[in-house]
Structure formats: structure tokens, C-alpha cells
Amino acid sequence: MKHGKKLLSVLLALVMVLALLPSAAFAAEGEKHITILGTSDMHGNIWGFSYEDSKETDNNGMARLYTYIQQVRAENPNTILIDAGDDIQGTIMTDDIYNKIPEEPHPVVAAMNYMGYDAMTLGNHEFNWGIDTMQKILSQAQFPVLAANVKDASGGFVTGAGWTIVEKDGVKVAVIGVVTPDVPIWDGGKEGVEACTYEAANTAVKNAIAEIGDGADVIVVSAHMGMYAEFDEDGGSDSAQKILDDNPEIDVLQVAHNHVVVSETQGDTVIGGVRNGGRDIARFDLTLDQNNHVTDATVEIVDMTGVTPSQALRDIELVKESHQKTIDFITGGGSGEDGEGGAALGSTTAKFQPVDEIAGLPEGKLQDTAVMDLINKVQLENSGADVSAAALFKDTSDLPEGDINYGNIFDIYKFDNTLYRVTVTGKELKGYMEWAAACYNQWVPGDINISFDPEYPGYLYDMFAGVDYEIDLSQPKGERIKNVMFKGAPLQDDQTLTLAVNNYRYSSALKAQNLIAGKKEWESSNSIRDMIVAYLAEHAPISPEVDNNWKIVGVDLSLDDPRRQEIIDLVNAGRLDTPYDKSYNLADYDAIIASAAPAGNVAVNGTVVGSAFAYQINDGAVYYRLRDLAFALKDTSAAFNVEWNGQMVVITKGAAYTAEPIQDSAMSPAVTETTLSVLADGQVEVAAALMSPGYHCVTAEGLAALLGLSVTEADGVLTITAA
Structure with missing residues (x-):
């Protein structure tokens, strides 16, 4: 809240050079350093495990976050940990088990208590089961849960607090929490939600700052919303940018909700936001003078890819129990918790998604697929509607070939939505289709691929069944839907037909954005996911069927070039x-x-086999990330597996590395040259090692010691000689 003169930019180079040494060693007399770590949108991912795929992940989860949090706390005891919401929803564990028994201890809250959070802000998904359930679950928190802009029917804060003060090293840090006021749009029908009042976030923050007065040295706003308005474009009541515009004295602004990385500075305010599932953490570092005036502030978004999960967090009794309980629930067909019988829900004859031509570019959003046709078919059959709309909530959602369990169904339909039927006109339907097609960027001559608007979340892209249509991407947004046919004839604007759509899309798009005038005339008593389970049980085995009722036109992707x-x-x-x-x-x-990266810097017997991220400190030795080396060497005579047993790195020579490759090239600046204990045919001490949160790196000499092979470096290539 109080700002002194910022550090001169000419000092930045010096700061970077000294970054590897303890900051306290260079602190000016009376200078203080506060670190604020911000998480959000963890969506119930404690373990770092994909229940849909029944396998460990390597880039997310609260257990990985905790590893990094502990390191930062060791570096700077004056560290504050906050969260911006959407934490108790999003996995089979939360949605299908623990949120249905809110009076019982909740594993997400237990994990957050163990991690030592100082404050949490409500997210919109905390409201999914109604106010009573939310309050029962969050009452277990040993930290304040904040929502300065939501009050219950009695006029009190729905969580009991709107802001809190955290003191570190004599510095008083105010944390103000606000959630998007659009909650009733999505969850207005849930118990107690409409009885609450939802104030504009910018106004609530201004009021909170006035209440705090001179009681804080630093103002932090934790906002569960994106930078820009989602619905209220005129008033900005759901915009973090509007919060900052109206309250420029904010020191730190944490944003959330949109699952995108945000890292920027506006004036004296540092702004950060992370992706979902515990994939990143926002790190805000503040320097204050002896009068507690902020003199410098930085923000960094730290990727959790490759970070070793905290075994201590995983070993919490309730966390361990809930993890196994969820696995048993899935193997039990989603109908029990003991997994007895383990009967499959059904089976398929083949995968339901096409192979991506370009890695990371989902064909499931570029063409009609069996996954979307299955969901829309289920919605049409259950609703009796003429037309259905549904989205692929995750780019990679698929049904594998063979037996299908509850996790597979959760993968293709992860939300607990119900189904509505509503009457629409032809004009309204085409307007809705234009809204959905806005997810694409406009194609321009020379483009070799179709791409997506990064400001338009993929889960908003609905695909339609019951009509045939084309999407012309040579045209701007709002002018793309062409040749809409209904029952073999062009759809007229004044025709009426019925539409099947989930309750969230009806509220947040069709009604909130005035796309249709009609009201729901029917609602299902069960969830769409339950409908898919029932369909699979009745029709198994099912085969992937695609009617190709829509296609993208107006593009020439130079296929023959x-x-x-x-x-x-x-x-x-x-x-x-x-x-x-x-x-x-x-x-x-x-x-x-x-701009392409080199072909590779890892070779076996003179043949380049892949790449490993290389990190050099002060023109010294080059360190190579172990996981990258293992991936590059997995199909060679020098193959080895690397894993963490909870105490040390374990190397298994001759075993192929089976985990996914690390996608990022980032390394935390908080790295340390050290001796690494590795279990490889007995315990080996590797002096030439570098450690960062979850990243274990070795030099050529270190790798040679681990594998017992000759390893050399020349012209930027690491060469292993193996039989």
C-alpha cells in the first residue's frame, strides 16, 4: 500500500547475477523481503494423479506445489501462502465422493491445512453444491476463507470474512478476497445461492481498503476472476482490471478463473495468475525499506513440470485414504467405494478420437468426432430435442479401446451438469452457433493450420448435432456459420425447434448473453454423465461412429506444399x-x-537421439536435466529410468523411462550446486549435481558416474558411449 522509490533499472543486471545467493546477504540495512505465493484453480488435484487415465502426472498437483512452497519457505521464512479458489471441485474424488458427504473431513481442506495456507478466496466452483455444503466443507479450514463481495441473507460475509491481515517481519499484509459476482448465473438454482448478494468486485475491494485504512503496509487482492469482464463488459463488476483501475494502491493482484498464465506489471502493481490443477504457482517478491514502504516488486509464474511431489503431503492419512478410495470407486464402476467385482461399465471396439496431425493441436476441435457424436446422441435421446449442443471440455478427452470404467466417462464429461430442453428459433440457433465458432482465429492465406483464440476457453466451444452446417474461417467472428440444414432443408430464421443443452451453458451463455428468448421447458433428474454411463451399459460394446454433420471451410492449408x-x-x-x-x-x-531448436544435444555412440535441457551457471560446468536424459535415451543401449522413492533419486539402468517428457525449458533461479544421493546399483554420491524444486541435473561427469559409461562433451553435444 505504501510505495517508496523503485529500484533503478540499472541494478537489474546485478540483481540477476546475485540471484543464486541468499538475498539476506545483500539486503540494505533495515531492508525486508516478503514473498507471497499464490495458487488457484487446483480443482481437487491433491496427488498429481489422473484418475481418468489411472496414472501419475508429472506436471501438476498440490503435492508438487508443496515441494516448491517448502523450498521457498526455507529461502525466505517471511513467505505468505494464499489461494484464489476453485479447489474443492474438479476430480472424481471431490465431485463423486467427498462433496456428497460434506459433514465428513474433506481431503482437499486437510491438504491445504497441512500446507499452511494463510488465506483462501472463494471460487465460483465452491458454490456448485450450494451454500450449506460449501460452508460445511470450508468450516474445516484452519485459515480464513475470504469473499468480500458475497454476503448471506443475514447480511454477513458468506464465509465469515472479506479480508485478513498477515504479519511477517513486522510487515502487515492485507489480503482481500473477491469472487466473480457471476456465481448466480451458473449456480442460481443451488441451495442458498440466490439468497446471497453479490457486489461488484471493484466496489467491494474499495470498501475493504477503506476499512483497513492504515492497518496494513501492503495490499494484496486475491480475485477469482480474469483480467477482463466475462459478462459485465459495461460495468466491469467481474473484471480484475476494473478492480485495479479503481484501486491503484494495490501492491499485488492475484487473478484466477480462466486457467491461463498472467504475469505483468501495471504501474506499481504486480499481477499474476496460474493455470489449473496445480500446474503453476505465482511467486510475488516484495522488497521493503525500514519504514515498510515497498521499493521493489516482481512476479514470476513457476511451472511445476518435473517437480517431485511431496511424499509428506501424500502420506497425510486422509489424503492417502481418499486417493485409494477414489481408485476403488472407479474400479467399482462408480457405484461403490470398495471396488468389489471391478466390473467395467461397458466396452468399445476402438478409440473415439482421431490422431492429431500436429502435436498439441486437437483434431477433436477441427472435425466432427465420435466422442462428440456420442455425447450429443445421448442428449438427444434423453431430451427428445431436435438439436443438441455439447463441448469437448478437455482437448484430449477420449474413450479408449476396450473396457470402460467410470474414470473414462469422467474424462469425456467431467462436470456434474444436468440437461435442459428449450425452444429456439432458427435465428437464435445460428446466433448461438456463431458464438461457439468464435473460438477460432480467422484464417489468412498462407496459414498451414487452424488455430484458436487464446482469450476464448476451449470448454466454451460447442459442437452441434441434429443440423448440418459449415464454419467458414475465412470470415470474421459473427459471420462464419454457413449452409445450416435441418431435416434436409435450409434452416429458416423464423422456424422453431427444440434444443438440448446443459444447465451451465443455458445459464451462462444462452440467457446471460441474450442468445435466446425462450425458457427451459424440461430438466433432467440425473446428470449427463449418468446418462452416458447408462447408454454405455445398455449398448456395449459401442463403436466410434461419426456422421460428419459439420466441417470447416474457407481455408487452404497448403496440404501439398x-x-x-x-x-x-x-x-x-x-x-x-x-x-x-x-x-x-x-x-x-x-x-x-x-527459430527451430537444434535437432538434439544427446548422442549415443555418435548418433543424436534427442535433447536435454542444459543449464550453465556463471560460465561453469553444464548441467543436464536427468528426466530429459532418461527420455532421450529410452530406446537406446544407454537407457535408464529415473524416479523418486520419497527419499532419494532412483536410477534403474537398462530400464526404459516411461513418463511423459518435460515440455518446458524453465529452471527456477533458486538452484544449488550440491552432492546428489542417487540409488543406482547401490547408493552413489554425485558431486557434479544441480538441484532445483523437483529438477535434478548432472554434468557429463555425474552421468558417467551414475551409468558407469563413458560420457563426453563436444560442440554442445553430450555423447554416451555404450555397448
């Missing part, structure tokens, strides 16, 4: 970024090729 395939090959080899939010264009061919 060899330059296109060259670019795609580089993307698929990991040497170029996936063109998800911006297409590669042949006009930029030379620059694109020049």
Missing part, C-alpha cells in the same frame, strides 16, 4: 512450439525454420 510438412515435422519433434493460438504462415517460412 512440402514446406508445410517440414514445419509440422519440426513441431512433432518438439523443435517448434505448437501453433495453438497463432498459425504458422508460409510467408514466414524462413524465420520459422530458423
